[in-house]
Amino acid sequence: MIEVSHLRVAFGAGENQSVAVDDVSFSIPEATVYGLVGESGCGKTTILRCLAGLNRQWSGTIRIAGKTVGPVRDLAFYRMAQMVFQDPYGSLHPRHTVNTILSEPLVVHGIAGIGPRVSRVLAQVGLGESYRYRYPHQLSGGQRQRVAIARALILEPRILFLDEPTSALDVSVQAEVLNLLRDIQVEQGLTCVLVSHDLPVVANLCNRLAVMNQGKLIEELGVADLMSARAHSGYTQRLIAASAGYDRTLVGLDVD
């Protein structure tokens, strides 16, 4: 469904140039969830933004649903691939009601039957009609993220890009949103790319994952390997150990 080869993203020019993503290749089969894991600033979100068409300065090849896509995408692409952002407090327009937020994609794509479709998607993410005319500031973080997921789902996409969809939420709400995402993914057979630094979240949702560090893809592994800590590279092993809890002996090892 998604094939990326030799993707490279660099910001700035000349001496100040910093390479955010360096020669990354991977491919994701249909209806699977693929995780991109790594510490802050390793380039995982940049890859996601390139895939979603938000970042337009990259080189390499991206093939989505069998077609090579360029930096600028058309409406058909956006109808097929949608994105959920990290911070539900920032990703909903503060002066639009839930109804306006959810209608907007349908208006942009000229899809009829807005009213019933909004009701259906609200029910799908577990929010009732009573939330329809509220403003984002009247909702909790978890409810906002449900609205953001509903907005991504309303175009009935085949691909969902998830940018740390739970990291801004309370622990108790994280599980709810994760379950919702997994149910929807299974039900609709969506292909998902999940960016996260939270290994339990990745283990919960993903089929396969890629570990990244300083813009490079270190290794790919299955979820079973992650669960049993069977990683080949030293970096991945340290990442897994670090997520288990703080350990003083790891501190010195982290310097490569």
Place this chain on the structure above:
Amino acid sequence: MTAHSFERNASLRSWLLVEAPQSGFQAWMQSFYLAWLRLAANPLAVIGVVVLLGIGLVALMAPWIATHSPFDQVLADRLQRPSAAHWLGTDELGRDVFSRIVYGARTTLYIVGLVAVIVGPIGLCIGATAGYLGGWVEAVLMRITDIFLSFPSLILALAFVSALGPSLDNAIIAIALSSWPGIARLARAETLTIRSSDYVDAVRVMGASTPRIIFKHVMPMCLPSVVVRVTLSMASVALTAAGLGFLGLGAQPPTPEWGAMLSTARQYLLEHWYLAAMPGLAILTVSLAFNLFGDGLRDMLNPRS
């Protein structure tokens, strides 16, 4: 108040405060009501609103409020002191000053209103477009803005009016010309913080067109500060209009205009101080009311500060 109407008020209140609105219209009215409550909590702002509404009402009802025609000259009655017949006395041509001040409210509000209607949308469009698009579009639009900004507003207005001839409409164009750049700068600054936000990225991921993003998603966020800025600048617009009138470059005689009235009254200042004081007081009141209202609006629209 009867029990029935009290009940209806209570249900209107609960309709406005209910947690789950049933329609987009209700949600709108709710946010207006909450904003009004915040404004009402600021006594000075309420004074500003009341004074502005009062002046608006006076302008609207001028033929019924004025005791005389503002144009009728009775040379036998010139320069009379305030009396029962002429509440604020008469000017050098025997015209009733009170009636001229009442009709002058029309002129002032006409100028202020028209300038606001011209300046707000132009500044908002140019600022939001420049801020969102960036690059050479921003460079061109903002340099034009800087050129206009570099002229002192009254001097620019003076030059414009003297080139096109003194008239009320030219004065309005001149004032508008010199007051849109500030609003464009403000809208651009607001847009710069908005354009990189997630909710704008979210509409880009929907495939929305650039004009749609600017008009529907960026501008509503710039609107509060632009409205505040326009309201506050209305005070100086009223002063500039009076200034142009004073110099004889605004409204032309016999149109009643506070600045022009002040200018002619100046010659009789020693014997007839009230002739200058009354239009001056009117100008002061309007610009003070706009300032108070603008301050209140700022507090109302930015609950954080």
